[in-house]
Amino acid sequence: MDNSVIKTNPTISSDSIKMQERLAIFLALIAGYIDATGLIQWKTYVSFMSGNTTSLGAALSTGKYGIIITSITVISCFLIGIYAGTCLSLWKRIKNQILTFYLVSGIVIFYSIIDYFYDINNLLSIAVVGFSMGMMNTIVTSVGNQKVNTDFVTGTLNSLARNTAMLNMTKDKDEKEEYKSNAVHLLLLWIGFLSGAFIAPFLLDYFGKWTLMIPALLLMICGILISKINTKN
Template sequence: MRRSWQLTFGLLLTALAGYIDAIGFIQLSGLYTSFMSGNTTQLGVSVSHGALGQAVMPAVLIATFLIGSTIASGLSIVTPAPWKTAAVLAYEAILLVGAFALGLQLPQLSLASFFLALAMGAQNAVLGSVQGFRAGTTFITGALFSLGQKLAAAFTKTGPPSGWIGDAAVWLALLIGAVAGAAVYDRLGIFALVFPAGLTVCLAVMAALFARTHRADA
């Protein structure tokens, strides 16, 4: 897959993570399906206050995210190189479709959110570093720190003047995704999951076509 397509995939997946995390945040009253730092903080506060009942949900979300990441990473390891991205995206797509199907059957998103957390854990195994910055992951703190470093380098003329743009684009993609996710969920409810599920299916198909072309050219 060319760098330009990797970048496009990465930004779309980052926006998707923001979209899904916003839905989870609304439905789970302040918990997350991809931002595990926030869930870990919630877990720590609940344990500290002796509110063990409130600690269950963040703990389960963290464990679920970890399971999704582990399975997707293993899938990436055992899948031949040209097909890695397609295989992990297909796995993520199945989980998102499953979350939507489960959400249709249940009035609350809490059980479906576990499928979303599995999918977000899986997504981090899709792409690594693209053109010197992280794209496609479900967390943004590292990108913001990198953005600050590259801005400082640009201001002091010790680095490229436009080297910060990639990290800024990653942050902006997550923000746009979160805005869209909250707005669409407010209007459509569980049907808001149709969009990320459909997008992931399309990306998986495109990645498979890229892999097939790569194999044919090899």
């Protein structure tokens, strides 16, 4: 069966699925916010690697070396971020993903403070933020057994359309409920990303170089709250 449409494992509790969904939407909103900020400030996507790959291909054929360097930098750092985040998630000493919250938040906070006082150049900014976005993309990779990506929307929209099509085509009642649930999760994820991108320009005008402190602090607070919830349980 295609990985974009997988039936939910009955052993996964509804409470866990709801927590995953809310967290995925929150992270998608953060990703949309940071991606829009990167596009406005540096004319580069820091999480949408499909767009950067297209830009890289076009730049290679036209000899636009500035775009080539920028695209290779952000794509490489994003991949390294995913690699690092995945290694952390598989590390036996790490019981949950809370550390990744703190690391991403800490990197962005540290970057914002340094950039405020020393004006970091665009290429280094793209590298740091791209790496952070790659790490953040590894925090939530599924809602139930539905695979999701919180940092980019092409796969989300593809899975949304597929689940919607299967919802309309199947006659099985249980399958209809499953596909409907998946479609709702994916739609909310897309809306979360869109909302973050919508908000970013307004807050960028108001906060300037401190604008990335907002998602960084939200990630920090979210990590603390989840840590407390896990402790109680």
